[in-house]
Amino acid sequence: xxxxxxxxxxxxxxxxxxxxxxxxxxxxxxxxxxxxxxxxxxxxxxxxxxxxxxxxxxxxxxxxxxxxxxxxxxxxxxxxxxxxxxxxxxxxxxxxxxxxxxxxxxxxxxxxxxxxxxxxxx
Numbered sequence: 001x002x003x004x005x006x007x008x009x010x011x012x013x014x015x016x017x018x019x020x021x022x023x024x025x026x027x028x029x030x031x032x033x034x035x036x037x038x039x040x041x042x043x044x045x046x047x048x049x050x051x052x053x054x055x056x057x058x059x060x061x062x063x064x065x066x067x068x069x070x071x072x073x074x075x076x077x078x079x080x081x082x083x084x085x086x087x088x089x090x091x092x093x094x095x096x097x098x099x100x101x102x103x104x105x106x107x108x109x110x111x112x113x114x115x116x117x118x119x120x121x122x
Contacts, residue, residue, distance in 0.1 A: 012052070036052075067113065082096075
């Protein structure tokens, strides 16, 4: 018997206001839920949540190395998305890569979570 209702991505942050502001500006959408410790963005095919962990659990959400997980965002105009991030003060750190499935670039949110901006080949 299947018990899964839904899956979504949740990012822990100690600077939730900055993260919410960044994703609101980057995605150009408003939150669907927002409080002092939790926010959600509704995207086609994904619910992205940002939360502040409780103090007694905060250490579980800190890594001294980069995370193997990425938030992947399919875009229709890779250069336009890079320019948009640049105007927000979050320029890409890597060059555009040509992959077997299109072009992509790595960028990072204010907490250092990796964003993979991907544009499919036409």
